[in-house]
Amino acid sequence: MSMIQTGKLQLKSDAAQATQGGNTSTFTRVSFPAPFPDGSTVVVLPFTQTFNGPETPGIRIADVTTAGFLIRFNEVRMSTGASDGRHVEETVGWIASTV
Template sequence: MIQSGKLTLDSSHSTETTGGKTDTFKRVDFPTPFPPGSDIIVQVTVQTFNGPETPGVRLHEVSNTGFKIRFNEIYGGGVTADGKHTSETVGWTAYTI
């Protein structure tokens, strides 16, 4: 089973550095839940270039019904990122293995 979609994502919060802290993540529900017990892979790609800093994508709690996602701006290249990022279009594909 393969499902895909896209969403508009931004980050108005500082970079999250505490593992498991997901209150700044956005929930994405699959159009159709995968069968219970499935091993699910989610791949994401930022499809626009609206902000100058690179938006790193974090995923959490991938389950048969959906996943959580957020941006964490990536530090590097002499750029100091604050974690906040403007709206970008993010495409996703989920499938079972």
């Protein structure tokens, strides 16, 4: 039987675009309201809920565990030029489920 949890947070990016795989030093830690059972495989689906900045905020998720996950905006590169990675505050909703 699958378990589902949901949440939301305010997220912005003051850091340069993350381009080095595995470097999560600029990510934000999110803890689940209640940990999933030990040994569970958890997936997280994030969605931007607001439209406060004109650039498209790409969302990166890392280090998903039964206790939580890491998240950050990584602004999408535009065809008109490279993004600086910074993005104003937006509301991000998420759904986490066992599979």
